[in-house]
Amino acid sequence: MEALVQLRGEVDMTGKTQDTLEMLNLGRVNHATVVPETDAYNGMIAVVNDYVAHGEPSADVLGTVIERRGAATEADSVEAALDAAGYDDATAAAEALLDEETTLRDLGLEPTLRLHPPRGGHDGIKQPKQTGGQLGPADTDRMDDLLEAMR
Numbered sequence: 001m002e003a004l005v006q007l008r009g010e011v012d013m014t015g016k017t018q019d020t021l022e023m024l025n026l027g028r029v030n031h032a033t034v035v036p037e038t039d040a041y042n043g044m045i046a047v048v049n050d051y052v053a054h055g056e057p058s059a060d061v062l063g064t065v066i067e068r069r070g071a072a073t074e075a076d077s078v079e080a081a082l083d084a085a086g087y088d089d090a091t092a093a094a095e096a097l098l099d100e101e102t103t104l105r106d107l108g109l110e111p112t113l114r115l116h117p118p119r120g121g122h123d124g125i126k127q128p129k130q131t132g133g134q135l136g137p138a139d140t141d142r143m144d145d146l147l148e149a150m151r
Helices: 015-023 039-047 059-069 078-085 090-098 140-149
Strands: 002-006 031-035 052-055
Touching: 002 039, 002 140, 015 039, 031 039, 031 059, 052 140, 059 078, 059 090, 059 140, 078 090
Parallel strands: none
Antiparallel strands: 002 031, 002 052
16 A cells, blocks of 8 residues: 655645545545555556655554554545444554555545644745655655655
């Protein structure tokens, strides 16, 4: 699984990119989602590469984000939704997500994680990772740092 975080807004964005972000359940800046690594999703990520940071996070950080920023669809709380899905805690659910055994919807959560703006600010939302910014593909450490700052 790969986590996607929308970092840039919709100013000067093409319609194709807007549609692709909506299909990925990313409707606003600082929203995140988790998608499987398939050819179809890789093509969608290529379309939105200039507007999102994406990469595989660690299970601990993803569990923290789910616990703090996840929203249950029908249960009273995230903990109740995870219990109903058969997971002891958010880290166990995050491990299942990363192993592509389940999805956020199967866990009883909304497919979008609404994150806080990063504490300490962005490294740069107009530049890709290669030139010092945060856009584009990120390794596990950089993705963990971004998600931890936005928890």
